[in-house]
Amino acid sequence: MKGEPRPLHEAVRHTTLVESERLSRRLKARVALVSETFQHTGSFKFRAAYNLASKVPQELIVTASSGNFGQALAYACGLLGKRAIVVMPATAAAVKIEAVRDYGATVELVDVNTRSRAERVAELAEAFPLAYVASAYDDPFVIEGNASLGTEIANLDRELDCVLAPVGGGGLSAGLIQGLRQAGSRVPVLGAEPLLANDAARSLQLGRIVANACEPQSLADGARTLSLGRCNWEILRKEMAGIVEIPEWAIAEGLRLLFELANLKAEPTAALSIGALLAEPERFRNRSVCCVISGGNVDPGVYQSLLARAG
Incomplete structure (x- = not known):
């Protein structure tokens, strides 16, 4: 008989606080980096994946992922004696596809130009009716798991003017808000979203969920979602302080600055929060900003080319 799974706060690695005077001077703000690059499987997604896998009764979990959630779910399922099937775009970073497989999940690749990941997930759900579709x-x-990061930020006991976090489907930012508020913090949370994939920004402006027509091909592959999630929307429409739309050049430049000035390897999606300070410098000038660096899983060749093109 299986024992009870470890609680989330014991299973996760607590986030890493990184401070760089050089980076703060370059960005003209007081920047604190909350880095999830050292989390299990290299991103914040382990928080969500472990929380979900430990709480649902199903032994098989099916999901769609551009890579980070797939890795995290595969690893979490391995820890908990469960199985995972992960539907990924054929254009996903090779390092992420390989990692999902290495952690023990079955990978299904789809050409997102001809069919969506959601379609394949629906087919798998029909084929495996007892599976949990995550x-x-x-x-x-997922939101509950990500809230653990908000709690950790609140416990840093720092005077912050805002928290900046990447936005794709909204699970991270919704979780951050939930965790911060539960811990008694009222610090504003701002989203950082690629301009090419600005459905969240448009949704906040219009007061309803707006979807992208197709999967946006931003450098920030973790933000290539069609729309915000409905569970997340209920939190974000009330509590999100705003969204900064990040041009592609600022994503690449943010990645380079993290490498050069903070000695931190980040994936493009994780660099969105730094991209926000580059895109709207006056908004954050001389402010105390907590930038969430959401993960560091990036294909080596892609990373090298991005470092070369930035600057």
Whole structure:
């Protein structure tokens, strides 16, 4: 008989606080980096995946992922004696596809130009009716898991003017807000979203969920979602302080600055929060900003080319 799974706060690695005077001077703000690059499987997604996998009764979990949630779910399922099937775009970073397989999950690749990941997930759900179909971002267990990062930020006991976090489907930012508020912090949370994939920004402006027509091909592959999740929207429409739309040049430049000035390897999506300070410098000038660096899983060749093109 299986024992009880470890609680989330024991299973995760507590986030890493990184401070760089050089980076703060370059960005003209007081920047604190909350880095999830050293989390299990290299991103914040382990928080959500472990929380979900430990709380649902199903032994098989099916999901769609561009890579990070798939890795995290595969690893979490391995720890808990469960199985995972991960539907990924054929254009996903090779390092992420390989990692999902290495952690023990079955990978299904789809050409997103001809069919969506959601279609393949629906087919798998029909083929495996006893499986739990997990969204990488639109699930109460996902939000609850990500809230643990908000709690850790609140416990840093720092005077912050705002928290900046990447936005794709909204699971991270919704979780951050939930965790911060539960810990008694009222610090504003701002989203950083690629301009090429600005459905969240448009949704906040219009007061309803707006979807992208197709999967946006931003450098920030973790933000290539069609729309915000409905569970997340209920939190974000009330509590999100705003969204900064990041041009592609600022994503690449943010990645380079993290490498050069903070000695931190980040994936493009994780560099969105730094991209926000580059895109709207006056908004954050001389402010105390907590930038969430969401993960560091990036293909070596892609990373090298991005470092070369930035600057």
